[in-house]
Amino acid sequence: MDSTISVSKGVFVFKNGATKAAKTRRKKQKCHSLLDKATNESLWYRSYHKLWDKISEQLVKLQVTSYEKILDDLLAFVEDCRRQSVEYDGVLPTAALLTGINQIDHLSQFETLAGNIRNNTYSLVVLLQSRDCPSIKVAVEAIVSGFVEEQRLAEDSESKQFRRNQLNLGVLRAWYQEKHQHLDRKPNLTIIMPDFEVFAPEVLQDLILVLNSYAAELPFVLIFGVATSVATVHSVLPYHVSSKIKLSIFQSEPSVVNLNKVLNSVILTPTCPFHLSGKTFKLLVDIFLFYDFSVKGFIEGFKYAVMEHFFQGNIYALCSVTNDRDDLEEAIDLLSSADLENIRQLMSFRPLIESLDNPQEVIDFLTKDDYLRRMLPSLIIDVHNFWFTFHCALEMLQVLTLDLPKSPLGKQLRELYGLCISTEVTQTDEYRECAQLLQFTSKDEILQKLLKMLEIIVKYSDLNDEATIRGEVIFEVEPLEKINNDLEAFATTIAQAGMNLVAEQASEMNTTFTSQKIGRQELKEKLLNAARQPKTESVFTKEVNRLISYITNDIFRKYLCPLSRGPPLFELFVFNDAASVRRHIVGVPRAAVHTALNNPHYYLQCECCELDGDSNLVSTLPDLSVAYKLHLECGRMINLFDWLQAFRTVVDENNGDDNERQVDPKIQARFTRAVAELQFLGFIKTSKKKTDHVTRLTW
Template identity: 35%
Template sequence: MATSSLSKGCFVFKPSAKKKKKTSTVEDYFTIGSEDTANINVRFRLCQNLWDKIKTDTGVLQDELNRKILDSLLKFIRKCTSTFQHKSDDWASRMRASEIPTAALSLGVNVPDHDMTFQSLTELLQLSVTPYVVSLQAKECGALKHLMQKVLKRLMGSCLSVDEEEDTEQCSTQSNQKRVHCSLSTLCDWYKSKTSSAGTPGKKRSSASIEVDQHQPPIVVIFKDLEAFNPRVLQDFILICSRYVDQLPLMLIFGIATSPSTIQHMLPHSVSSLLCIELFQSLSCTQHLATVIDKLILTSQFPFKLSGKVLQVLVSIFLYHDFSVRNFIKGLQLALLEHFHSQPLSVLCCKKEEVVGHVAELSQQDVERVRQLPSFRRYVEKQEPQEQVELLTSDEHVKAVCQTWIKDLHKYHKNYYPILRCLHVLTSSLPKYPLGKQIRELHISCLENDVWENEEYQSAMQLLRMLAKDELVTALRKCAEILKPGKTKKTRAALVQLEELLAKFSLLDKAAAADVAAGEEMSPPGKGLPMKTDLFQLQKSLLAKKDSLRSKKLSQFENLRNEALVFIDSLVRMHLSPPDNQTLYEVYYYSSSAILRRHLNATPRTSIQTALSNPYHYLQNNSLRTEEGTVSNAAPDICIVYKLHLECGRLINLYDWLEAYSTVVSAAEGKDPDSADYGKVDELKHARFIQAVSELEFLGFIKSTKQKTDHVARLTWGGC
């Protein structure tokens, strides 16, 4: 039997061992670029634990600061919901003109912080008031149909059709969901079905209670950024909602960044009259920042510290850029990461209980790093020759002394912050605020130099010497309250002396009151009448008063006031010296303000000009290496066009510019300069040139001009 043979084979391939792709962790990124990898894991762990603690405390602080305004909002919403459910006369009077309960939440210009506030508000509303909460942003509500669709979709969770002509691909992909028409009547039917199925008939309600009935919860719509919404869209939405307020317990919350008058500017009277508006004012961002600095920076709880220049950079970015406390905390996080990443000795930046173990694990290289610290060198110069030899030769001796230095740093911080607060209490109410109105200003002054050497400090002490008794005693009592915790022996001793001074002031008040009472009892009835005198007697009495003023002695109160101020001055000189006077302060303090400013305070114009004039700086391609002031002909087109435009005047001829560009590109392609095609403009070069010029125009270096049709105007001067 003839058969046609077809060769067949079975080949076995052994599966190669596939290398699993290792996913990078945060610790891996932390390790990259570190100078010392010996203790990098310990430093990362310390950094992570410290940041987790700061983050937790920040969240708690944020909740505490927002608690008052959020509680007021909840009370307002509960009250409106209760009146709607009970159909009381108060609600009828509110709704006589179809008014919608509206809360105008003024949050300030620190827009980056608003998300946290609205997130907390939404969580609180869903937890204690209603599950029906919708948050809207202007960028997703460009038209009324989009706004309505967002509201209904987030409430009902259904695929909605805005109109019959709208594309229905989105609905067809979700076949298991019910498709409904996008309108408030649909929402009204859905809400009635939800509340009727959840209701329990016959349940009695207490008229005195204002707690929310979970069977008729309100529908809250939050407009996060009111100023960014299209006024026409907002007006139409309010007009539609006003027709359903008798069927739906609708409530609106407006997030306002500028001023409450924005509502009147955006809405005409015919629309704003449909709203029953109540204003809620949040805590100002400057007060929020002061609280954050007080809880996170002016405390000995966290070992990580900021130098005066670094803190000044963060505060300046806050005051002159965004007023965002959230960005301030991010800057603090960046400083924390930079410190633990770039400083190998930051392994000692830990709690007091962990210092001994970390000092014992220091390597020989770490000990050498300790010896290179400026504070260590200053300490060695002040020691005896024998001690200097020990410090420079014995690693074990350095480790033993490091433990003492770290403990002294902890004691320094525990004494520093209470005395700083006491000085701020005494000087924050003085005229013109010589040492600053905020405690952060005084803190920065103390970090940079000896504060008692400043003229402002001397001026403050002179003003304190003129304080009245009541003001001085009140300030000293506040200082006593600050010193009461008494974490160190020196603060407890200072508290004892301060209480003794206050006791002397109290005795002085009692003695003055007794003298006044005795004088009133002993004075005869007619002693207070004026006596008849002549010119000679008047001259004699005036000369006697003048002599008495010259030889006047200080009163008991003035002596006691001077004694109190001398005591305060001694505390300042003892405890408010700059931290760089402490040995090994570099372990705790981050001082690279230039790095922090470069990361946080961006300069886009400088970066763009650097990229265009020196593309190698970013691309790191060796073919782009050139002498300073020149650009390689192999550079990107926009760099070549940018370099050529620097050689032109105020008006640039586009044809000449194109000819020059074509010549440079021909040289980059390696064409013979003597050939006929060298420098010739073809379609490809023309298109590349047009694209590069369009990019320069987009970046703002040139613009079209009506002076000459074939020219563009240059908008910059000089190069990078």
């Protein structure tokens, strides 16, 4: 008899020789790119890939540095749990990691933590998520299965697996004692719960009590991922449960601090050639601050902007070949005539042409591709120099205004960047307020700010020296050298300045008014005359005013140029399509649902659903779409019988031959189902006033 022939009905399974090891090998295989060969070899894609690899490498290093301290503390905690077993007698050692509310970043953070515990401590680790623990039985099965599988992977053995009904803590105890009875050093059993708040309280309480009953024989260690505060742990766990754990608190950096580190160390730096316009940058920051607090989400949005920028054409590949002059010239040689014409169509190219005095040079720029190729390297390097001095001046502005009362310009570099890239910062009321506040600062504060500004100039000079050593394009540092010399001169003058003139003037005024008795009217006239006289300023006040005038006109107004005054070809380095970022990143579920129900052809792309207009109705539309379009024509209260008759008129081709009161049961069932689906989607609700009516909820 064949293997698929049976007396009774059944389902026949064929494994085709597939084993778990083979499935694991297939999972570990690298996924192939969905892009074709032409796209992978195109200039813009290679440049995009090169730039993003550099940015992602810097982000990984920064993430490792940011998490290093908290990871070291947690690793030390896990190690101490094994060494100080007497201290945890009768209780479970538990760590609560306060991670903040950026839920999207949690899983990757705890996966990194689990890997570090495996590699740097003698522990078996299970990552237990709330979705895998609907009940205490399933939670215990997941824990036992995870520890057994962890041991098997560590030993690379093919031992027989336990059956599902064998997965309990008694079996785990016997298995653990059998595996490690001859070892002097036994591993910890670490259970990590990334989403503590999402666990069902009953499951969590029962699980802790059960684990505590085996704590004398199994060295469990618990790590909770708490997104809110420690009070959540005490509210979820009553006293009879919380008394079974010994809680240690660990605080990770807030997500806002992590975002500032990413921006200050990777994105808003002169080594990152790609920049966002003011609107696009503000959109990504607002999504972070008002939606999810996810640094990972911000990075993904930034990556989308980078990808969209390069996808516009090969000319944008000049953005990634930032420092290597040979690579820059090679990329320019690969540009076609059409690409060069696209460069001529840039908005910033016209001011360049209009600034030329030689007519022949204008003709060469506009008509000769070879001439444009020769001039492009110097134009691109000018853009790099623009961003180099822009970021230097931006950091100097932050140092100058950081600790002013009420921080009119903000405290973070991201706030200053969004303002300076969009407007003339020196013309804003906020900057004028900062300039007035600087006039009232003390000598020590002014000198401290000047010292920090000089340190920034030294830092940028060192960046240029490092680029020189690597054989890269050398930035123009002559402006920085001049600024450095001028600020040093100001610092010397202000340090030596005094308040003598002010004291002498006040002494003369007191002598005038106290040496002789004068009447009220005469005193009034003297005060008015004194007010009309030009004010005599001290040397210190004069030097501070000169300093503020200098940094305003010769530094910030000159180098903090908005994009409207950007250098030629700056568009190759700036992504300005905020609408595209909003459309692809910020979801609009209500609009998408309306489009799907009002015009199913938009998503289904089938001929039967194609409509000449959005208001048309055809019988081939899905029942839900027909009911939705009919309900749009009604008011607040919808009569179900009238709605059914209209639905029947559309979907039933033979409705003219039947009595109006006689409705096909199949059509009525289809209508009932469509109404129930609309109610589930939240478009209607049943009415308590009229039983044969429903209430429309959207307008």
